[in-house]
Amino acid sequence: MMSLGKCASPKVFWPSIQKGRLHCRSHLAHWFPHPSLTMLLFLGYNGWLNLTEIDPDEEVQGEIHLQIEIIGSSAARKLRCVVFDARDLARKDRNGASDPFVRVRYNSKIQETSVIKKSCYPRWNETFEFDLDESATEKLCIVEVWDWDLVSRNDFLGKVVFNVQRLKAVQREEGWFLLRPDKSKPRLDEGNLGSLHLQVQLRDEMVLPSIHYQPLVQLLCQEVKAGAKNKKVHLITLIDETTTAECRQELAVNLVKLFLGQGLVKEFLDLLFKLELERTSEPNTLFRSNSLASKSMESFLKVAGMQYLHRILRPSINRVFEEKRYIELDPNKVESKEIGCSSLHRIQSESEVIQQSGQLLQSYLTDLLSTITKSAKMCPAVIRATFQLLFKRVGERFPEEKDQNVKFIAITSFLCLRFFSPAIMSPKLFHLREKHADAHTSRTLLLLAKAVQNVGNMDTSISRTKEAWMAPLQATVQRGVAQMKQFILQLIDIEEKDELDLQKPISLQPQVVKEGYLFIHKARSKGPLLSFAFKKLYFSLTHEALTCAKTPNSKKSSFVPLTSIRAAEKVEEKSFGISHVMQIIHTNDAGQEDTAYLQCKCVNELSQWLSALRKVCGNNAGMLCSYHPGVFRGDKWSCCHQKDKAGLGCDKTRHGVTLREWNDPLDPDLEAQLIFRHLLAIQELMREKYVELSVLDKSENHQSEDPENADSPIRLFQILHDLEEIHHKEVSRSTDMAQQNQNYLVELQT
Incomplete structure (x- = not known):
């Protein structure tokens, strides 16, 4: 979609299963057998779909x-x-x-x-x-x-x-x-191969120039700065209470990223803490629900603390994967196992398995807790400052002696239960490992995550009763509780130099965006007998260049400056006779167009590299509108058989197709657009809730007609109305521009 601003990337999923397949193509009409489901993809689809045999x-x-x-x-x-x-x-x-x-x-x-x-x-x-x-x-x-x-x-x-x-x-x-x-052909095997529960969403967002979002951003920032004082109906409360549980996670991510870019994320989370504490009477239920406060804090840790998480967990996670030990504490799940040399096999008893497992888990947990408790200074300053506010607010709300543990548990409920433990259980989802764990390793990670949760719960009697078979770890967990309390006190003890770090602008751009081994393809000879050799090198993508070296520790040489990249696209499998090849089209030192071919080890790796390259090059000038998915061999392109090497490409480029990940650079305009779209969807619910929560007299109603003195919700409704009108105009304009471009391409091709 053409626009004055940017287009967000669609999320596309390609699920496939041996024996049966659920077809997911890049075109909507091929995704689902029912037209109504095709239309629902724009809003999102979540449901069960039958698997069927593959029909050619x-x-x-x-x-x-x-x-x-x-x-x-x-x-x-x-x-x-x-x-x-x-x-x-x-x-x-x-x-x-x-x-x-x-x-x-x-x-x-x-x-x-x-x-x-x-x-x-x-x-x-x-x-x-x-x-x-x-x-x-x-x-x-x-x-x-x-x-x-x-x-x-x-x-x-x-x-x-x-x-x-x-x-x-x-x-x-x-x-x-x-x-x-x-x-x-009639389908007779519908449902015979089982069903797949699938959630799919295709998104194509038109992002307007920044100036159009300023009123919305300014209003949200004013609400955060004003805090919870003297507010009859706080705008954040109104948004929280009218947002469904399904949408709350995404909204939380958008708000966190928006306020990170505005330098107000600490104040935003502090406001949510206050609003949550006002409606919480029982300390045991604090931050246990999926409220906007809980989801925002969870999202904040993932967005701002992912690099910290990797430094803390990676050594322990790698050790579990490398040792591949069988570990089980639950007597109902212990498997018999042969031990000893080939001539003296014997079956290991249940008690021996549990004893050995307990010792190994104690070792894993001890090493992990030791790493965590030494990491206070490694934790980003903005996270430490936020935890400091959380500790203070909970202490003020529950000052009694019997509730002294509550302020510690408030922090560990996020740090351990919503950050460390999920990453331990599913390291691939947090980019700690390239592949999912096998069954035994997965069970070990689950038991280790449970132990960390028990430490985070401050080893309550409820957790001990619930899973009594975790008793072999009891002593280690109790020591871990004392260590965790000491660590939290260090974490929230912010020194003067740490305060200075908080004044620095927030940036989520890591020095290295993507790195790993790739195979680079080079032509051996020219002419009709062109052949290719490939060499394994370690590539590193930063916000300046794509560099390569023989090993991760070798001296890196510049490969392609980012400013010279004009497209990053897939290559047809037949071009080299191998899969998962991408091409980087760029201008060389002489100003001529050149192409580098790189092979990835799997389709997921290919998608991640393409996504990363497209993100860091998104603002480059002179990006191509078309490309050749083949290779120029002999005197023609292998894809379309054109003989003009420098001619117009036969396929359209896909600059906007990227993956949304936690380490994406901040894009305030995109976040503002996503927040606007969400608020527009719940606008009527907010109006009804506003009327319900407000107790306004005639003078206040009259006063609300002045935008400067109106309640924040009234101003918000006007801003949404104005933005909606601008969007309608830009959609019309972009449609006309797209049609003109399409006509131009048709003329060139004919």
Whole structure:
């Protein structure tokens, strides 16, 4: 989508399962079998979908560029179909491509294009004409794309269906059309392979220039600075009480990132602490719900403390993965195990397994707690200052002697229960490991996470009763509680130099955005016998350049400066005969366009590298609108067979397709847009809640008509109305611009 600002990236999921598959394509029409579900993707879909056997005729992807029109006089009218080209077709052959041709069917007559060998981006530029039959029973013109095979039957690649009656009214249709699967076959195995619970959301956000969001951002900042004093209806309370549980997590992330960029995240969280404490009477329930305060604090730790988390947990996590020891404390889950040399096997008893497991877990927990308790100075200053405020607010709310532990538990409920423990249980989700753990390692991590939770709960009697089999760790947990209290006191004891750190602007941009081993492909020779060699190097992506070295500790040499990058895209598998290759199109020192080909070890790694490159290059000038997904070999491109090496690419670039991750750089305009969109969705609920919570007399109602003196909710409703009108205008303008660009590309290609 074209706009004056930026477009946020869509979240796309590709789930697949052996034996059965749930098709998820880049085009909405291919995602789900039901049109209603396709429309729901814009709002989000969450539900169970049946898995089915893979049908070759449904393995459809790609688009075809067509022009279809009715020409001639009323006495001799004809149906004309011009087949220009296609892109991103399914790969049906072993060489990683297809041999596509197009079949046009109308009124029982068939015409076909020539076959384009070994291409998923074919170009035909062929025209077909049919006599228009007013009495024909079939009122459809069907354009099918097939993969030609010499010895076996041709493979179906997709189709587009045109209603001739509708075409008579519009006379002509032209553009890129999504290829559709063949739904003529009945599905008999629906649900036989089980179901998959899937949550999918596709998002395409139009982000306006910063000036349009200033009134909304200023209002939210004023509310945070004013605090909870003398507020009849606090705006943050209104937002919290009208936001559903499903949306609260995302809203919390957006608000945290917004206030981080404004330098007010500490004040924002302090306000939430006060509002939460005002409605909490029992200390045992404090921050245990999924309120906006709990979700915001959890999101804050992930956004601002991820690097700290990695430094603390990585040694212990790596040790568990490397040792691969079988550990179990629950007698109901102990598995029999043979020990000893090959000639003297014996079965290890249940008590021996539990005893050995207890010793190993004690060792893991002791090392981890030792690392945590020595890390107070490593913790980011803004997190320490926030914990200091939390400790103070809880102490003021529950000053009794019997509640002295509550202020410690308030901190550990976030630090241990919502930060350390989830990362220990699922290290891959927190980027601590590249792969998920196997069953035994996963169980060990779960037991270690439970032990950390018990320390965070200050070893209450409830936790001991609930899982009595954790008793072998009791002594270590009790020592850990004392260590954790001492650590918290050090954590919130902020010195003068730490106060100075709080005045520095917040930045989430790590020095290294992405790093790891990649294979770089280089041409051995030139001409028709071009071949490629690849070399394994360690690449590091920063906000200045992409560098490489032989090993992580070797001296790095500059590979590609970021300012020279013009596109980062995938490469067709057939180009090199291998998978997971990306290309970085950039300008070299001579100012000429050059391409570097890098191979990743898996599709997830490929997606992460592409996402990282696109994010750091998002503001580069001269980014390409099109590219070639193949390689120029001999005298033509392998993808579309064009012979002009410097010609227009046959596929569109995908600069906006990125992954949203915790370490993304702050983008205040995007966060403001996401907050606006959420508030717009709950606007009516906020109005109703505002009326319910307000006790206004006539004078106050009259006074609220002045924007400067109005209550914050009234001002918010006006701001939302103004922003909505601006969005409508920009959507109209961007649609016109997109159509003009599409027409321009069509002219260039024809």
